[in-house]
Amino acid sequence: MLRKTLKRATLSAVGLAVVLYSAFPIYWMMISSVRPPGSLLTEVSLVPTRFTLEYYKNLFELTDYPAYFANSVIVAFSTVVITMVLAVMIAYAVARYRIRGKKAIVIAMLYAYMFPPLLVAIPLYAFFVKIGLGDSLISLVAAHLTLTLPLGVWFLWGFFRNLPFEIEEAAMVDGCTRLGAFIRVVLPLSVPGLITVAVFSFLLSWTDYTFAVIMISSDVNKTIPVGLASMIGSFDLRWGEVMAGSTLIAAPLLIVFTFLSKYFIQGLGAGAVKG
Amino acid sequence: MSGKSTIYAFLGVGLLTTLLFVIVPVTFSVGLSFYKMESFVGTPEWVGLDNYKSVLSDADFWRALLSGTIYAGLSIVLQLILGVGLALILHQSFFGKSLVRGLSILPYLLPTVIVVLTFKWMVDGSVGIVTELLKTSGLPEVRWFETSSAAMMSNVLVSVWMWTPFVTTCFLAGLQTVPESLYEAARVDGTNAFQRFIHVTVPVLKPVLTVVILLRGIWMFNKFDVIWLMTKGGPLGSTENLAVMSYRRAFTQFDVGGGAAIATISFLILSVAIYLYFRAFPLETD
Numbered sequence: 001m002l003r004k005t006l007k008r009a010t011l012s013a014v015g016l017a018v019v020l021y022s023a024f025p026i027y028w029m030m031i032s033s034v035r036p037p038g039s040l041l042t043e044v045s046l047v048p049t050r051f052t053l054e055y056y057k058n059l060f061e062l063t064d065y066p067a068y069f070a071n072s073v074i075v076a077f078s079t080v081v082i083t084m085v086l087a088v089m090i091a092y093a094v095a096r097y098r099i100r101g102k103k104a105i106v107i108a109m110l111y112a113y114m115f116p117p118l119l120v121a122i123p124l125y126a127f128f129v130k131i132g133l134g135d136s137l138i139s140l141v142a143a144h145l146t147l148t149l150p151l152g153v154w155f156l157w158g159f160f161r162n163l164p165f166e167i168e169e170a171a172m173v174d175g176c177t178r179l180g181a182f183i184r185v186v187l188p189l190s191v192p193g194l195i196t197v198a199v200f201s202f203l204l205s206w207t208d209y210t211f212a213v214i215m216i217s218s219d220v221n222k223t224i225p226v227g228l229a230s231m232i233g234s235f236d237l238r239w240g241e242v243m244a245g246s247t248l249i250a251a252p253l254l255i256v257f258t259f260l261s262k263y264f265i266q267g268l269g270a271g272a273v274k275g
Numbered sequence: 276m277s278g279k280s281t282i283y284a285f286l287g288v289g290l291l292t293t294l295l296f297v298i299v300p301v302t303f304s305v306g307l308s309f310y311k312m313e314s315f316v317g318t319p320e321w322v323g324l325d326n327y328k329s330v331l332s333d334a335d336f337w338r339a340l341l342s343g344t345i346y347a348g349l350s351i352v353l354q355l356i357l358g359v360g361l362a363l364i365l366h367q368s369f370f371g372k373s374l375v376r377g378l379s380i381l382p383y384l385l386p387t388v389i390v391v392l393t394f395k396w397m398v399d400g401s402v403g404i405v406t407e408l409l410k411t412s413g414l415p416e417v418r419w420f421e422t423s424s425a426a427m428m429s430n431v432l433v434s435v436w437m438w439t440p441f442v443t444t445c446f447l448a449g450l451q452t453v454p455e456s457l458y459e460a461a462r463v464d465g466t467n468a469f470q471r472f473i474h475v476t477v478p479v480l481k482p483v484l485t486v487v488i489l490l491r492g493i494w495m496f497n498k499f500d501v502i503w504l505m506t507k508g509g510p511l512g513s514t515e516n517l518a519v520m521s522y523r524r525a526f527t528q529f530d531v532g533g534g535a536a537i538a539t540i541s542f543l544i545l546s547v548a549i550y551l552y553f554r555a556f557p558l559e560t561d
Contacts, residue, residue: 022379041402092285094286116497203384209504253385253386
């Protein structure tokens, strides 16, 4: 009995250490974004007593942050929508039909995980410059699709494969076309898988720095990760503003995760990977 | 529309886009590596294997290959040890377990940019909290970025913090599939916890581990953002890996062909490594 209690206590202590290790930097980032400048840059205090929204105000009034934020939202949502549509189509076709080279398609998708980012980014950038769309949000969406499409197809392929074919057959016997059966029967049943793909595509696009720093050069087209990173150089280390900007990128992710963690963990288990 | 044509339409549209976005650029990139191109708007000039010759005879290339391999190797090993350890702990039952599990994934969700910025803020020389902590506990000051080994360790530290949750989550999911009866049988045989881990847990979870190591390996070898944001490959190029080198060539030194050649070479190296990996640890396919 005593041994069991001791074990529980040890585990809880380790658990607390894990929480501190994982969450303290995030706490520190958030708390630093609301501490008044006087104390932020002169003393360390774990639980501050005075708060300010000054950095957020500066961020929105003195920098291009609102534009960065809007760009990130546009890019992430376009990426998610396009990924969903295309990945669903490819994955369904591959899962439901005996096509020659089907295995090759699936392997190619997995293979795409291992491309060095520069191997994709250099030619993509060259291509968009050539057609006059260099430094555009469209080019960034295209770059993100090179990551999210393989992931989406790979994941949904597994998902569709596990849905019994009989459900579509039944719908087709009842007079649905293949497309009708797909839209009315398969898609509604696939909602959990679709959410997982959406969550991952959003995450990849929203957090991406590598492709964004390559594809985007002008200030008006920057997404937040690149915009924030460039502030470090030009802003002579305004830590308050930088931490406020970081908190604003993290916040949507933390909110999404709180509600959708089930799908996230399920996705990880099934081979959806980020970074 | 008949069933067959729906399928073909789906497949056609899908594959065409994939081709456009993934296959064409990669092929094009390999092509670019045979040209001399000083900017993205200039006209490329065919130079054959010259880019490869100059890259392979460049000492910086070999240094970047070595340093990138050390970085990837160290971070994978540490992620694995820490990730598996954490999974084993989080698999036990204790007070607040689900909260701890949820919070332990957070680092994996964050964009690299804010992880790096927060790290730099925490170790800031004047008021960083880590700096303060070291000072108050009487420990010597750490210069996180000034020597090549310190910069390398900083990069590894940040990478391990960010990506360990991936290992933890996968391993934890795997642990739930290990039948309790196997542990019971092993207990009857008088084994201790460590022996049960080695002889029961590891063999059952081998497929999970194989994939986790492979994916982490690929991503760490290709890693660009952490290194670029942390050290820009410095000090004096000592933490530069092939991804950073390729970026610098193509985008700051106006040698697009050279950048493409480095990217192609690192892709080839990775392909060979993965081939050998699969030879050593074949995937169990269904």
